[in-house]
Amino acid sequence: MQIHDLPYSDPGSPDVRSGGRFLLWLGRRQLGGQLKSLGWGTLHMAGLATVPLVVGVAVQAVVDRSGGRLALAGGLIALLGTVIAVADTMLHRAAVTNWITAAARVQQLLARKTAEMGSTLTRRVAAGEITAVSTGDVEKIGWFVEALSRFTAAAVTTVGVCAVLLVAQPSLGVIVAVGVPLLVLAVLPLLPPATRRADAQRAKAGRATELASDTVAGLRVLRGIGGEELFLDRYRRASQEVRSAAVRSARMWALISAVQVLLPGLLLIAVVWYGVTLAREGRISLGELVAVYGAVTFLLFPLRHFEEIAMAYSFSKPSAKRAARVLALRRTRPAGPDTAPGGADPAGGAGGAGGAGGPLTGDLYDPVSGLHAPAGLLTVAVCGDPDVAGRLADRLGGHAPQREEEPDRPSVLLGGAALDELPLEDARTAVLVQDKDPVLLSGTLRELLDVPSRGTVTAADALDAAQCDDVLAALAQGAGPGSGDPREARITERGRSLSGGQRQRLALARSLVTDAEVLVLDEPTSAVDSHTEARIADGLRRLRAGRTTVVLSSSPLLLDRADRVVFLPGGEAAAAGTHRELLRTHPGYRAVVTRGAEEEPPHAAAAHHRNGPAARTARTGIEETA
Structure with missing residues (x-):
């Protein structure tokens, strides 16, 4: 795999049972690149290790006054220099390629998981952590993957040099062969505390990042209530904690580096001292002493790679564990017993799956809550609790995350087909869920509305149904000199230049353009005034005629225009019917919709009577007749 081949057509299915297994899986997926890097690294370090031997030959040639051997040594050094330069260049190229391709694979896996989980991802993992x-x-x-092949090449070369020294100079070779492993093992006791400090730094940095993102996202609100300095002080304290943790971590790694300098230096002193003693006794030549000194000096270089791989592994294993935890989140769950034989809808709906290759159609039914949304109708679900409504919206979309405490929770059914068992693309094509806090990406309005759709609903119709006339007028003023076309006006990141109601209506228009077979809207009009909400309700009913639409809301204006209303206190269906029927027959529903108590005391009932039908109309959203 080369950099120019990125992105991967398929990044693969990772082993996410643990951080170590995930790293091992990454290594197997890059076996070719690792072998290439290992080959170039071994050639590079073997060339470096051979230079001291050739220098020893050259020194001995000078001592022996042998011009032929000196010339041969010079030629070999020139050749080794060329080999080292080429091998080092190719090693760097291969290692960096491994780093980039590994990082790209992980990023693609994370992006795929984010797309799979949707908005539910941030409910399982904090945004700052992601x-x-x-x-x-x-x-x-990526650093660990890149360093692994260089470490392996260093280990192979170190073993080779020690073996050569043992054969050529057994006395000095024994010292080197025993000393080098001890040098490597000397830093092992320091690695656990260094890793713990690095983890502490990483955790504090994650909390600081999350605090910063929350502060930036709510900056407008903070300014409105004068809370800027409070949150800035919190971030300052969090950043100082990160700095302190980073200093503590750096101290430990500095100690490891000092040990890696001190101990090899002591080994070199011991080898030179003993080698000089042997040379004085005539047991080795001067050239051999120089060669051994050069070889031991070279060994300090691969020892640096041992330190680096220890540091890379200490940092990368917790990172791999966190990545594996995110990648281990699952959308699918085992099919529940609520799917009737033959794929019939337990709710009794008449819908069914579309023809071969056609879209999935039919009634929408949630066995967990008991919500039944007949095909082609506008159904409004009243939960009373925004959190319950949000979880219901996720479940209706067929991509709510699996919960360990609910391993056998049955899937939502569309036309008798379990959404959780469908491919993600098919499930989201059939059911589109608009979150209560939809995100507007930066770009022009034309780009915002350029989304996959059936092509049956135009952008103009969607904007009209969502009552975006004032939004278009505001955007036209910022469309640029001489243009005046609101479709070319740029929308800032997350639509921060717009009001909450304007963002909400543009998001609704984007959802309407898709003309999805089933559209689920979670509080789509919570940020607009009642007059605009009434017009949106009419436009939604008109534009979605013949399509299945589920709205989670307790707004009387939306409820009065619904074909069917389902009351779900606590997340379980308790009553169904029209808005007016439920107002007359169900006190709990009336209390939620009118924001009052289930049972009115006598004095409240008298006041209600005195206020007349107009007051009741304001609370219920309908006109009462005598």
Whole structure:
């Protein structure tokens, strides 16, 4: 795999049972690149290790006054220099390729998981944690993958040099062969505390990142209530904690580096001292002493790779563990017993799956809550609790995350087909869910509305149904000189230049353009005034005629225009019917919709009577007749 071949057509199915297994899986997926890097690394270090031997030959040739051997040594050094330069260049190229391709694979896996989980991802993992995993953790994982082949080449070369020294100079070779492993093992006791400090730094950095993102996202609100300095002080304290943790971590790694300098230096002193003693006794020549000194000096270089791989592994394993935890989240669940034989809808709906290759159609039914949305009708679900409504919306979309405490929770059915068992693309084509806090990406309005759709609903119709006339007028003013076309006006990141109601209506228009077979809207009009909400309700009913639409809301204006209303206190269906029927027959529903108590005390009932039908109309959204 080369960099110009990125992105991967398929990044693969990772082993996410643990961080170590994930790293092992990454290594297997890059076996070719690792072998290439290992080959060039071994050639590079073998060339470096051979230079001291040739220098020893040259020194001995000078001592023996042998011009032929000196010339041969000079030619060999020139040849080794060329080999080292080429091998070093290719090693760097191969190692960096491994780093980039590994990081790209992890990022693609994370992006795929984010697309699979949708908005439910941030309900399982904090947004700051996801940001840290997709940036800093990906870099650390790539670092370990890149350093692995260089470490392996260093280990192979070190073993080779020790073996040559044992054969050529057994006395000095024994010292080197025993000393080098001891040098490597000397830093092992320091690695666990260094890793713990690095983890502490990483955790504090993640919390600081999350605090920063929350502060930036709510900056407008903070300014409105004068809370800027409070949150800035919190971030300052969090950043100082990160700095302190980074200093503590750096101290430990500095100690490891000092040990890696001190101990090899002591080994070199011991070898030179003993070698000089042997040379004085005539047991080795001067050239051999120089060669041994050069070989031991060379061994300090691969020892640096041992330190690097220890550091890379210490940093990358927790990062791989966090990445594996995110990648281990699953959308699918085992099929429940609520699917009737033959794929019939337990709710009794008449819908069914579309023809071969056609879209999935039919009634929408949730066995967990008991919500039944007949095909082609506008159904409004009243939960009373925004969190319950949000979880219901996720479940209706067929991509709510699996919960360990609910391993056998049955799937939502569309026309008798379990959404959780469908491919993600098919499930989301059939059911589109608009979250209560939809995100507007930066770009022009034309780009915002350029989404996959059936092509049966135009952007103009969707904008009209969502009552975006004032939004278009505001965007036209910022469309640029001489243009005046609101479709070319740029929308800032997350639509921060627009009001909450304007963002909500543009998001609704984007959802309407898709003309999805089933559209689920979670509080689509919570940020607009009642007059605009009434017009949106009419436009939604008109534009979605013949399509299945589920709205989670307790707005009387939306409820009065629904074909069917389902009351779900606590997330379980308790009553169904029209808005007016439920107002008359169900006190709990009336209390939620009118924001009052289930049973009115006598004095409240008298006041209600005195206020007349107009007051009741304001609370219920309908006109009462005598």
